[in-house]
Amino acid sequence: MAAARPHHRAPPGRVPTRCVAALCAACFLLGVCVVNRYWAVPEPPDCPSKANSGRSRAVLSQAQTREVIIALDRTISDIEMRLAAARAAQMRNQGVSPSDSAADQGNMRPRLLFVMGIMTTFDNRRRRDSIRKTWMPQGERLRMLEKDKGIVTRFVIGRSANPGPDSEVERAMDAEEKEYNDILRLNHVEGQDGLPLKIQMFLSSALSTWDADFYVKVDDDVHVNIGMPTQNPLLLVNVSLVFSCTEVFSLNTGITRSILARHRSKPRVYIGCMKSGPVIANNESKYYEPDHWKFGTAGNNYFRHATRQLYAITRDLATYISANKHILHKYTNEDVSFGSWLIGLDVEHVDERSLCCGIPPDCEWKAQAGNPCGASFDWNCSGVCNPAER
Numbered sequence: 001m002a003a004a005r006p007h008h009r010a011p012p013g014r015v016p017t018r019c020v021a022a023l024c025a026a027c028f029l030l031g032v033c034v035v036n037r038y039w040a041v042p043e044p045p046d047c048p049s050k051a052n053s054g055r056s057r058a059v060l061s062q063a064q065t066r067e068v069i070i071a072l073d074r075t076i077s078d079i080e081m082r083l084a085a086a087r088a089a090q091m092r093n094q095g096v097s098p099s100d101s102a103a104d105q106g107n108m109r110p111r112l113l114f115v116m117g118i119m120t121t122f123d124n125r126r127r128r129d130s131i132r133k134t135w136m137p138q139g140e141r142l143r144m145l146e147k148d149k150g151i152v153t154r155f156v157i158g159r160s161a162n163p164g165p166d167s168e169v170e171r172a173m174d175a176e177e178k179e180y181n182d183i184l185r186l187n188h189v190e191g192q193d194g195l196p197l198k199i200q201m202f203l204s205s206a207l208s209t210w211d212a213d214f215y216v217k218v219d220d221d222v223h224v225n226i227g228m229p230t231q232n233p234l235l236l237v238n239v240s241l242v243f244s245c246t247e248v249f250s251l252n253t254g255i256t257r258s259i260l261a262r263h264r265s266k267p268r269v270y271i272g273c274m275k276s277g278p279v280i281a282n283n284e285s286k287y288y289e290p291d292h293w294k295f296g297t298a299g300n301n302y303f304r305h306a307t308r309q310l311y312a313i314t315r316d317l318a319t320y321i322s323a324n325k326h327i328l329h330k331y332t333n334e335d336v337s338f339g340s341w342l343i344g345l346d347v348e349h350v351d352e353r354s355l356c357c358g359i360p361p362d363c364e365w366k367a368q369a370g371n372p373c374g375a376s377f378d379w380n381c382s383g384v385c386n387p388a389e390r
Contacts, residue, residue: 113150114214114260114312116226117202120155121190122169125176127220128155132180135224142182151226151257152210155183156202158190184209193330196337200325203318214260214271216312217338221384223376224310225255255374259352260312268347269314270339272306273356289332305339310355310375317342359384 118136120128132138136153137145145151160169177183188201199217206215218224263269278301281292289295295302313321321328321341331337357363357373366373378385 111150112146112152112210112212113257113264114216115152115154115206115210115212116216116218116224117154117156117184117199117206118218118220119195119198119202120157120220122157122160122173124220125172128176131220132182135226136182138180138182145226149254149257150212151254152212153182153226155220156186156198157183158186158188158192158198158201161189161192195334196330197325199334199338200321200328204322204325207315207318207322212315213264214312214314215318216256216260216310218310218375219308219377221377221381222309223384225372225374226257255354255372259354259374263314263348263350266348267314267316268345269350270306270311270317270342270347271313271350271352271355272311273309273353274304274349274351275307276301276304278302287333289336291331302336303339303343304349305335307356308333308335309377311335311338313342317345317347320345 118128118131136142142153145153157173160167163170173183173185177185184202184205186198186201186205188198190198202217203215206212259271263271278299279289279292279295280287281298282288283290292298328341329337331340352374354366354371354374356379357366357376359376359378363373363376376384
Protein backbone atom coordinates (compact mmCIF):
# COMPACT_ATOMS: atom_id res chain seq x y z
CA MET A 1 0.00 0.00 0.00
CA ALA A 2 1.41 3.30 -1.11
CA ALA A 3 2.32 5.81 1.46
CA ALA A 4 -0.15 8.71 1.81
CA ARG A 5 0.94 12.05 0.28
CA PRO A 6 1.57 14.72 2.84
CA HIS A 7 -1.16 17.50 2.76
CA HIS A 8 0.26 21.06 2.35
CA ARG A 9 -1.89 23.78 3.81
CA ALA A 10 -1.76 27.43 2.70
CA PRO A 11 0.08 29.57 5.11
CA PRO A 12 -2.26 31.41 7.41
CA GLY A 13 -3.27 34.96 6.22
CA ARG A 14 -2.31 34.46 2.47
CA VAL A 15 -4.94 35.19 -0.23
CA PRO A 16 -4.93 32.79 -3.21
CA THR A 17 -3.52 34.20 -6.49
CA ARG A 18 -6.67 33.51 -8.48
CA CYS A 19 -8.77 35.48 -6.03
CA VAL A 20 -6.45 38.47 -6.31
CA ALA A 21 -6.69 38.47 -10.11
CA ALA A 22 -10.47 38.15 -10.04
CA LEU A 23 -10.76 40.98 -7.50
CA CYS A 24 -8.60 43.33 -9.63
CA ALA A 25 -10.66 42.67 -12.74
CA ALA A 26 -13.90 43.30 -10.87
CA CYS A 27 -12.61 46.60 -9.45
CA PHE A 28 -11.49 47.77 -12.93
CA LEU A 29 -14.89 47.03 -14.48
CA LEU A 30 -16.70 48.73 -11.60
CA GLY A 31 -14.50 51.80 -11.96
CA VAL A 32 -15.18 52.04 -15.70
CA CYS A 33 -18.92 51.85 -15.11
CA VAL A 34 -18.88 54.50 -12.39
CA VAL A 35 -16.74 56.94 -14.42
CA ASN A 36 -18.87 56.65 -17.55
CA ARG A 37 -22.09 57.09 -15.59
CA TYR A 38 -21.28 59.83 -13.09
CA TRP A 39 -18.10 61.66 -14.29
CA ALA A 40 -18.65 64.04 -17.24
CA VAL A 41 -15.36 65.02 -18.88
CA PRO A 42 -15.23 68.88 -18.92
CA GLU A 43 -14.72 70.59 -22.30
CA PRO A 44 -11.93 73.15 -22.71
CA PRO A 45 -13.04 76.80 -22.55
CA ASP A 46 -14.32 78.26 -25.83
CA CYS A 47 -14.53 74.76 -27.29
CA PRO A 48 -16.56 74.77 -30.54
CA SER A 49 -19.66 72.71 -30.81
CA LYS A 50 -19.66 69.39 -32.62
CA ALA A 51 -21.54 70.98 -35.50
CA ASN A 52 -18.69 73.39 -36.11
CA SER A 53 -15.83 71.08 -35.25
CA GLY A 54 -15.42 69.82 -38.80
CA ARG A 55 -15.38 73.35 -40.22
CA SER A 56 -12.86 74.52 -37.59
CA ARG A 57 -10.56 71.61 -38.36
CA ALA A 58 -10.77 72.46 -42.06
CA VAL A 59 -9.91 76.13 -41.44
CA LEU A 60 -7.08 75.16 -39.13
CA SER A 61 -5.79 72.69 -41.69
CA GLN A 62 -5.83 75.34 -44.44
CA ALA A 63 -4.03 77.86 -42.24
CA GLN A 64 -1.40 75.34 -41.25
CA THR A 65 -0.93 74.28 -44.87
CA ARG A 66 -0.51 77.90 -45.96
CA GLU A 67 2.10 78.50 -43.25
CA VAL A 68 3.99 75.38 -44.26
CA ILE A 69 3.95 76.41 -47.93
CA ILE A 70 5.21 79.92 -47.11
CA ALA A 71 7.97 78.57 -44.89
CA LEU A 72 8.97 76.02 -47.53
CA ASP A 73 8.95 78.70 -50.25
CA ARG A 74 11.21 80.94 -48.18
CA THR A 75 13.57 78.06 -47.51
CA ILE A 76 13.75 77.18 -51.20
CA SER A 77 14.35 80.83 -52.14
CA ASP A 78 17.14 81.09 -49.57
CA ILE A 79 18.77 77.89 -50.85
CA GLU A 80 18.49 79.06 -54.46
CA MET A 81 20.07 82.40 -53.61
CA ARG A 82 22.92 80.77 -51.69
CA LEU A 83 23.58 78.25 -54.46
CA ALA A 84 23.52 80.94 -57.13
CA ALA A 85 25.87 83.16 -55.14
CA ALA A 86 28.29 80.28 -54.53
CA ARG A 87 28.13 79.27 -58.18
CA ALA A 88 28.69 82.85 -59.30
CA ALA A 89 31.75 83.19 -57.07
CA GLN A 90 33.21 79.95 -58.37
CA MET A 91 32.57 80.81 -62.01
CA ARG A 92 33.96 84.31 -61.54
CA ASN A 93 37.26 82.84 -60.39
CA GLN A 94 37.34 80.52 -63.40
CA GLY A 95 36.21 83.13 -65.92
CA VAL A 96 33.53 80.80 -67.33
CA SER A 97 30.09 79.59 -66.38
CA PRO A 98 27.78 76.71 -67.31
CA SER A 99 24.88 77.41 -69.62
CA ASP A 100 21.45 77.31 -68.09
CA SER A 101 19.65 76.11 -71.20
CA ALA A 102 18.68 72.47 -71.49
CA ALA A 103 20.42 72.13 -74.86
CA ASP A 104 23.74 73.29 -73.43
CA GLN A 105 23.76 71.39 -70.15
CA GLY A 106 27.28 70.31 -69.30
CA ASN A 107 28.86 72.77 -71.73
CA MET A 108 31.00 75.71 -70.68
CA ARG A 109 31.03 79.14 -72.29
CA PRO A 110 32.65 82.50 -71.51
CA ARG A 111 30.54 84.65 -69.24
CA LEU A 112 28.88 87.69 -70.79
CA LEU A 113 29.66 91.18 -69.58
CA PHE A 114 26.07 92.37 -69.38
CA VAL A 115 22.50 91.72 -70.51
CA MET A 116 20.57 94.90 -71.25
CA GLY A 117 16.78 94.88 -71.17
CA ILE A 118 15.10 97.77 -72.98
CA MET A 119 11.67 98.24 -71.38
CA THR A 120 9.05 98.85 -74.06
CA THR A 121 5.31 98.49 -74.66
CA PHE A 122 3.02 97.41 -77.50
CA ASP A 123 2.38 101.01 -78.54
CA ASN A 124 6.08 101.94 -78.85
CA ARG A 125 6.95 100.28 -82.16
CA ARG A 126 8.27 103.56 -83.56
CA ARG A 127 10.62 103.92 -80.58
CA ARG A 128 11.95 100.42 -81.13
CA ASP A 129 12.55 101.12 -84.80
CA SER A 130 14.35 104.35 -83.89
CA ILE A 131 16.67 102.47 -81.55
CA ARG A 132 17.35 99.82 -84.21
CA LYS A 133 18.39 102.57 -86.60
CA THR A 134 20.68 104.29 -84.10
CA TRP A 135 22.52 102.57 -81.25
CA MET A 136 21.27 98.95 -81.26
CA PRO A 137 22.81 96.60 -83.87
CA GLN A 138 20.76 94.24 -86.00
CA GLY A 139 21.18 90.82 -87.60
CA GLU A 140 24.75 89.58 -87.75
CA ARG A 141 26.07 92.62 -85.90
CA LEU A 142 23.79 91.81 -82.98
CA ARG A 143 25.33 88.33 -82.79
CA MET A 144 28.83 89.81 -83.16
CA LEU A 145 28.20 92.13 -80.24
CA GLU A 146 27.23 89.16 -78.07
CA LYS A 147 30.09 86.95 -79.24
CA ASP A 148 32.93 89.49 -79.40
CA LYS A 149 31.97 91.98 -76.68
CA GLY A 150 29.88 89.83 -74.34
CA ILE A 151 26.89 92.18 -74.64
CA VAL A 152 23.27 91.09 -75.08
CA THR A 153 20.57 93.67 -75.84
CA ARG A 154 16.87 92.82 -76.04
CA PHE A 155 13.59 94.69 -76.05
CA VAL A 156 11.55 93.44 -73.09
CA ILE A 157 7.78 93.15 -73.35
CA GLY A 158 5.08 90.98 -71.77
CA ARG A 159 1.89 89.46 -73.13
CA SER A 160 -1.44 91.04 -73.91
CA ALA A 161 -4.43 90.53 -71.61
CA ASN A 162 -6.04 88.37 -74.32
CA PRO A 163 -3.17 86.43 -75.93
CA GLY A 164 -5.35 84.29 -78.19
CA PRO A 165 -4.63 83.44 -81.85
CA ASP A 166 -7.03 86.21 -82.95
CA SER A 167 -5.21 88.95 -81.05
CA GLU A 168 -3.88 91.57 -83.49
CA VAL A 169 -1.39 92.79 -80.88
CA GLU A 170 0.08 89.33 -80.40
CA ARG A 171 0.25 88.68 -84.15
CA ALA A 172 2.06 91.98 -84.69
CA MET A 173 4.57 91.20 -81.92
CA ASP A 174 5.18 87.70 -83.24
CA ALA A 175 5.88 89.10 -86.71
CA GLU A 176 8.25 91.75 -85.32
CA GLU A 177 10.06 89.18 -83.17
CA LYS A 178 10.47 86.87 -86.18
CA GLU A 179 11.80 89.72 -88.32
CA TYR A 180 14.39 91.13 -85.90
CA ASN A 181 14.99 88.39 -83.31
CA ASP A 182 15.77 91.02 -80.67
CA ILE A 183 12.74 90.76 -78.36
CA LEU A 184 12.49 89.03 -74.99
CA ARG A 185 8.86 88.10 -74.25
CA LEU A 186 7.87 87.73 -70.60
CA ASN A 187 5.16 85.51 -69.16
CA HIS A 188 3.56 88.61 -67.71
CA VAL A 189 0.50 90.67 -68.66
CA GLU A 190 1.84 93.96 -69.99
CA GLY A 191 0.83 96.90 -67.80
CA GLN A 192 -0.45 94.73 -64.94
CA ASP A 193 0.91 95.56 -61.47
CA GLY A 194 3.22 98.24 -62.89
CA LEU A 195 6.82 98.39 -63.99
CA PRO A 196 8.47 97.06 -60.78
CA LEU A 197 6.98 93.59 -61.33
CA LYS A 198 7.97 93.67 -65.00
CA ILE A 199 11.57 94.39 -64.03
CA GLN A 200 11.53 91.49 -61.57
CA MET A 201 10.21 89.21 -64.30
CA PHE A 202 12.92 90.46 -66.66
CA LEU A 203 15.65 89.63 -64.15
CA SER A 204 14.25 86.13 -63.60
CA SER A 205 14.00 85.46 -67.33
CA ALA A 206 17.44 86.92 -68.09
CA LEU A 207 19.09 84.91 -65.31
CA SER A 208 17.62 81.68 -66.65
CA THR A 209 18.69 82.48 -70.23
CA TRP A 210 22.14 84.12 -69.97
CA ASP A 211 25.08 84.12 -67.57
CA ALA A 212 26.37 87.66 -67.18
CA ASP A 213 28.24 89.80 -64.70
CA PHE A 214 25.69 92.63 -64.95
CA TYR A 215 22.02 93.00 -65.73
CA VAL A 216 20.98 96.41 -67.04
CA LYS A 217 17.59 98.08 -67.27
CA VAL A 218 17.06 100.96 -69.71
CA ASP A 219 14.00 102.81 -71.02
CA ASP A 220 13.15 102.86 -74.73
CA ASP A 221 13.54 106.66 -74.96
CA VAL A 222 17.22 106.79 -73.91
CA HIS A 223 20.27 106.79 -76.18
CA VAL A 224 22.94 104.37 -74.91
CA ASN A 225 26.59 104.18 -75.93
CA ILE A 226 27.33 100.43 -75.85
CA GLY A 227 30.14 100.16 -78.41
CA MET A 228 28.25 98.98 -81.46
CA PRO A 229 30.36 97.64 -84.34
CA THR A 230 29.51 99.26 -87.67
CA GLN A 231 31.11 100.06 -90.99
CA ASN A 232 28.94 103.07 -91.75
CA PRO A 233 28.71 105.61 -88.92
CA LEU A 234 25.92 107.46 -90.71
CA LEU A 235 23.70 104.43 -90.08
CA LEU A 236 24.70 104.27 -86.46
CA VAL A 237 23.39 107.48 -84.99
CA ASN A 238 20.90 110.23 -85.50
CA VAL A 239 23.05 113.24 -86.45
CA SER A 240 20.77 115.78 -84.84
CA LEU A 241 20.77 114.01 -81.50
CA VAL A 242 23.79 111.86 -80.70
CA PHE A 243 26.21 111.64 -83.61
CA SER A 244 28.26 114.63 -82.44
CA CYS A 245 28.28 113.35 -78.85
CA THR A 246 29.15 109.69 -79.02
CA GLU A 247 30.11 108.61 -82.53
CA VAL A 248 33.84 108.25 -81.89
CA PHE A 249 33.39 106.41 -78.64
CA SER A 250 30.62 104.15 -79.96
CA LEU A 251 32.91 103.00 -82.74
CA ASN A 252 35.56 101.96 -80.24
CA THR A 253 34.85 100.44 -76.84
CA GLY A 254 31.52 101.90 -75.73
CA ILE A 255 31.31 103.98 -72.59
CA THR A 256 28.66 101.87 -70.87
CA ARG A 257 30.73 98.75 -71.49
CA SER A 258 33.85 100.45 -70.09
CA ILE A 259 32.01 101.64 -66.96
CA LEU A 260 30.70 98.18 -66.13
CA ALA A 261 34.01 96.48 -66.92
CA ARG A 262 35.71 98.56 -64.19
CA HIS A 263 33.45 96.96 -61.56
CA ARG A 264 33.44 93.43 -62.94
CA SER A 265 35.34 91.89 -60.03
CA LYS A 266 32.91 93.17 -57.37
CA PRO A 267 30.11 90.86 -56.21
CA ARG A 268 27.40 93.38 -55.20
CA VAL A 269 27.35 96.68 -57.11
CA TYR A 270 24.46 99.00 -57.98
CA ILE A 271 25.42 101.48 -60.72
CA GLY A 272 23.49 104.50 -61.95
CA CYS A 273 22.92 108.22 -61.48
CA MET A 274 22.03 108.35 -57.79
CA LYS A 275 19.41 110.82 -56.59
CA SER A 276 17.18 111.48 -53.59
CA GLY A 277 13.97 113.32 -54.42
CA PRO A 278 11.19 114.47 -52.09
CA VAL A 279 8.44 112.11 -50.97
CA ILE A 280 5.17 113.45 -52.40
CA ALA A 281 2.23 113.26 -49.99
CA ASN A 282 -0.19 115.23 -52.20
CA ASN A 283 -2.58 112.70 -53.74
CA GLU A 284 -3.24 115.00 -56.71
CA SER A 285 0.38 114.84 -57.84
CA LYS A 286 1.60 112.56 -60.63
CA TYR A 287 4.28 111.25 -58.27
CA TYR A 288 2.03 110.76 -55.24
CA GLU A 289 3.41 108.16 -52.84
CA PRO A 290 0.67 106.30 -50.90
CA ASP A 291 3.32 105.00 -48.49
CA HIS A 292 4.64 108.49 -47.73
CA TRP A 293 4.06 108.00 -44.01
CA LYS A 294 6.76 105.32 -43.94
CA PHE A 295 9.41 107.96 -44.67
CA GLY A 296 8.81 109.94 -41.50
CA THR A 297 8.05 113.65 -41.22
CA ALA A 298 6.38 115.40 -44.13
CA GLY A 299 8.93 116.92 -46.49
CA ASN A 300 11.49 114.13 -46.09
CA ASN A 301 13.38 112.73 -49.08
CA TYR A 302 13.63 109.20 -50.41
CA PHE A 303 16.76 107.16 -49.79
CA ARG A 304 19.48 107.21 -52.47
CA HIS A 305 18.53 105.33 -55.62
CA ALA A 306 19.41 105.37 -59.31
CA THR A 307 17.33 107.31 -61.82
CA ARG A 308 14.94 105.10 -63.74
CA GLN A 309 16.38 105.79 -67.22
CA LEU A 310 19.32 103.37 -66.84
CA TYR A 311 20.87 101.36 -64.01
CA ALA A 312 22.83 98.14 -63.62
CA ILE A 313 23.33 95.52 -60.92
CA THR A 314 25.63 92.53 -60.54
CA ARG A 315 24.48 88.93 -60.90
CA ASP A 316 24.34 88.31 -57.13
CA LEU A 317 21.89 91.18 -56.64
CA ALA A 318 19.79 90.13 -59.64
CA THR A 319 19.59 86.63 -58.17
CA TYR A 320 18.51 88.03 -54.80
CA ILE A 321 15.71 90.11 -56.35
CA SER A 322 14.54 87.21 -58.52
CA ALA A 323 14.47 84.76 -55.62
CA ASN A 324 12.62 87.11 -53.27
CA LYS A 325 10.32 88.97 -55.65
CA HIS A 326 7.20 87.69 -53.90
CA ILE A 327 8.07 89.51 -50.65
CA LEU A 328 9.77 92.67 -51.96
CA HIS A 329 7.60 95.76 -51.53
CA LYS A 330 6.67 97.81 -54.59
CA TYR A 331 6.31 101.57 -54.25
CA THR A 332 4.54 103.83 -56.74
CA ASN A 333 7.76 104.82 -58.49
CA GLU A 334 9.76 102.08 -60.17
CA ASP A 335 13.20 103.52 -59.36
CA VAL A 336 12.26 103.96 -55.69
CA SER A 337 11.04 100.36 -55.55
CA PHE A 338 14.28 99.07 -57.06
CA GLY A 339 16.41 101.10 -54.66
CA SER A 340 14.37 99.87 -51.68
CA TRP A 341 15.09 96.23 -52.60
CA LEU A 342 18.81 96.88 -52.11
CA ILE A 343 18.83 99.43 -49.28
CA GLY A 344 19.26 96.86 -46.50
CA LEU A 345 21.96 94.82 -48.24
CA ASP A 346 25.72 95.13 -48.25
CA VAL A 347 25.79 96.85 -51.64
CA GLU A 348 28.20 99.36 -53.15
CA HIS A 349 26.26 102.26 -54.69
CA VAL A 350 28.17 103.76 -57.64
CA ASP A 351 27.05 107.25 -58.63
CA GLU A 352 28.00 107.30 -62.34
CA ARG A 353 27.08 110.69 -63.80
CA SER A 354 28.07 109.75 -67.36
CA LEU A 355 24.94 107.57 -67.49
CA CYS A 356 22.61 110.58 -67.28
CA CYS A 357 23.94 113.18 -69.71
CA GLY A 358 21.68 115.62 -71.44
CA ILE A 359 21.21 115.89 -75.19
CA PRO A 360 23.39 118.27 -77.25
CA PRO A 361 25.01 120.58 -76.41
CA ASP A 362 25.47 119.05 -72.91
CA CYS A 363 26.92 115.74 -74.13
CA GLU A 364 29.02 117.55 -76.75
CA TRP A 365 30.74 119.70 -74.13
CA LYS A 366 31.43 116.67 -71.93
CA ALA A 367 32.84 114.67 -74.86
CA GLN A 368 35.12 117.56 -75.84
CA ALA A 369 36.32 117.78 -72.24
CA GLY A 370 37.30 114.11 -72.28
CA ASN A 371 34.24 112.87 -70.38
CA PRO A 372 32.13 111.05 -72.99
CA CYS A 373 28.62 109.99 -72.09
CA GLY A 374 27.30 106.49 -71.65
CA ALA A 375 23.65 107.52 -71.93
CA SER A 376 21.81 110.68 -73.00
CA PHE A 377 18.24 111.92 -72.55
CA ASP A 378 16.17 115.04 -71.85
CA TRP A 379 15.78 115.62 -68.12
CA ASN A 380 12.56 117.58 -68.56
CA CYS A 381 11.01 114.61 -70.41
CA SER A 382 12.67 111.91 -68.25
CA GLY A 383 13.91 110.56 -71.57
CA VAL A 384 14.50 111.78 -75.11
CA CYS A 385 11.57 114.06 -75.97
CA ASN A 386 9.69 112.70 -78.99
CA PRO A 387 12.33 109.98 -79.52
CA ALA A 388 10.73 108.45 -82.61
CA GLU A 389 10.61 111.77 -84.44
CA ARG A 390 14.06 112.93 -83.39
